[in-house]
Amino acid sequence: MPELPEVETIRRDLEQTLVGRTIEAITIHRDDILRETEPRELREAVAGRACRSVRRRGKNLILRLSGGAALLVHLGMSGQLYFTDGPEEPPDHTHVVVELSGEGRVVFRDVRRFGHMELVPSGRVADSSTLRNVGIDAMSDEFSADYLAQMLEGRSALLKGALLDQSRLAGLGNIYVCEALYRAGIHPEARCNDLSGGDVRRLHAAIHAVLAEAIAAEGTTISDYVTGNGVPGSFQDRLRVYGREGEPCGRDGCEHTIERIVQSNRSTYFCPGCQRRCRAR
DNA sequence: AGTCAAACCTGGGCGC
DNA sequence: TGCGCCCAGGTTTGAC
Numbered sequence: 001m002p003e004l005p006e007v008e009t010i011r012r013d014l015e016q017t018l019v020g021r022t023i024e025a026i027t028i029h030r031d032d033i034l035r036e037t038e039p040r041e042l043r044e045a046v047a048g049r050a051c052r053s054v055r056r057r058g059k060n061l062i063l064r065l066s067g068g069a070a071l072l073v074h075l076g077m078s079g080q081l082y083f084t085d086g087p088e089e090p091p092d093h094t095h096v097v098v099e100l101s102g103e104g105r106v107v108f109r110d111v112r113r114f115g116h117m118e119l120v121p122s123g124r125v126a127d128s129s130t131l132r133n134v135g136i137d138a139m140s141d142e143f144s145a146d147y148l149a150q151m152l153e154g155r156s157a158l159l160k161g162a163l164l165d166q167s168r169l170a171g172l173g174n175i176y177v178c179e180a181l182y183r184a185g186i187h188p189e190a191r192c193n194d195l196s197g198g199d200v201r202r203l204h205a206a207i208h209a210v211l212a213e214a215i216a217a218e219g220t221t222i223s224d225y226v227t228g229n230g231v232p233g234s235f236q237d238r239l240r241v242y243g244r245e246g247e248p249c250g251r252d253g254c255e256h257t258i259e260r261i262v263q264s265n266r267s268t269y270f271c272p273g274c275q276r277r278c279r280a281r
Numbered sequence: 282a283g284t285c286a287a288a289c290c291t292g293g294g295c296g297c
Numbered sequence: 298t299g300c301g302c303c304c305a306g307g308t309t310t311g312a313c
Contacts, residue, residue, distance in 0.1 A: 076307055077306055114308070222306065
């Protein structure tokens with residue numbers, strides 16, 4: 001599920017509900033979602049600590065706590081992390097509950113269990129297991145058109161695969177890669193070294209635009225994703241190709257229909273009229 | 282070194 | 298109703 005816009009939405013919500021609050025206790029229902037962290041170690045490290053900040057890098061959340069610890073969270077495909085102050089019991093597949101002093105709690109729930117949490121000393125966030133292979137964030141100033149050009153230069157790999165490689169560019173997943181390629185008019189079977197300088201600049205602008213719009217819409221809810229307040233996002237209503245196989249391309253003057261192909265075992269959606277292969281191959 | 286398919290885990294939806 | 302198959306937003310592993 002959650003790509004950069006979804007994780008950023010959760011970050012913003014939790015920044016409002018969690019920063020400055022004190023953690024009373026943490027309940028771990030399933031400890032195999034902890035990465036390089038012992039349950040007891042986690043319980044002892046967070047109890048009585050305040051949450052100082054909620055940051056994000058790529059699809060990862062970084063919760064800094066008083067006392068020099070940081071809690072890293074990755075939501076995998078189906079993970080949820082949300083604040084609630086209702087009386088309800090935690091739903092099925094809830095793996096961790098962070099109880100706040102006063103009232104309220106933060107629930108970590110993940111049906112498919114591809115997500116994980118890791119506790120690290122705050123000085124070792126960058127070289128933690130969770131973050132050490134995470135590259136430039138796609139919404140950071142470091143992600144320039146020049147960076148993208150350099151990232152793609154001279155490579156024969158599928159462009160789509162390169163854009164999904166979190167160690168080079170962090171934050172894009174299958175949905176937003178499909179959407180960005182559509183907006184840039186680039187065929188999903190293009191290879192990295194097929195792109196001209198102009199293609200790279202259009203692609204860079206398209207990536208930035210689609211991520212910004214999706215953040216403004218609080219992310220895309222297709223099945224599991226909810227915001228940091230436990231409600232769905234709305235960008236699913238604005239997707240132009242993802243999940244729209246067989247529907248007409250919405251661009252004025254285009255008579256084509258959205259197609260689905262499979263690349264590296266993942267679905268790719270595109271408009272065969274609007275998206276070009278860039279260079280003869 | 283670079284590239285890419287398969288595996289990890291679970292649930293939902295579909296056809297039979 | 299039930300079974301089997303296919304599908305899913307991510308990341309890692311290992312084979313070529």
